[in-house]
Amino acid sequence: MSARDEAVEMIRRICPPHLSAEGYGQILGEKFDAHRAEVLAERDAQFVAWLLKRSREDEHGDVIARLASKVARGAVRPNNLRTDFFQPGQTYTSGTWTFRCEAISPSPTTGERRALGWTDTPVYDVRHWHPTALDLDDWAHGGWTVTEGGGES
Incomplete structure (x- = not known):
């Protein structure tokens, strides 16, 4: 208490x-x-x-x-200082990938945290946004960096 x-x-x-x-x-x-x-x-x-x-x-x-x-x-704010996983409202880049995190949700079956959002991958110099769910392994091995702004569709 x-x-x-x-x-x-x-x-x-x-x-x-x-x-x-x-x-x-x-x-x-x-x-x-x-x-x-x-x-x-x-x-x-x-x-x-x-x-x-x-x-x-x-x-x-x-x-x-x-x-x-x-x-x-x-x-x-304390809730935007975490660096152990994707954070809602943040946009990240890794190589040519851009990921805009919209929410964090646990898997209904395993309980594993998933970052739900939109991934932008260039295909023939055209931007394509598609829904994506990334997990802790994606975070750990992705080399993600937070980017300013970006992610507009």
Whole structure:
């Protein structure tokens, strides 16, 4: 149980008599979530300000400024830092292949993770998108790199 859940449960036990314990717990949970969002936004704003300050002082300022921009627009998140498998919303290249990952789903029979998406392979200089499911072996041996944008059909 998280600290948030423990606090909600503790306060729910002493809820005002005119509210149900469940309703009061939900209200408190929403308040805790809103407070957490405020704290994270303030932290991110301070981090962006520090990055921008460093970008003016550093010889690699353009790289630092781009990082600040990514943090400010929310592109740096824990769920997009994984590098052990394809990630939904990302486009990858390997040789002449381009793969746009749309979702991750386990196989109904084996439970093996599959990256579901679209593969673009050039055939006689014409781009052909077709649905594809790739597995961990494809990831491990594909030499995939994340590409910026791309994948429009």
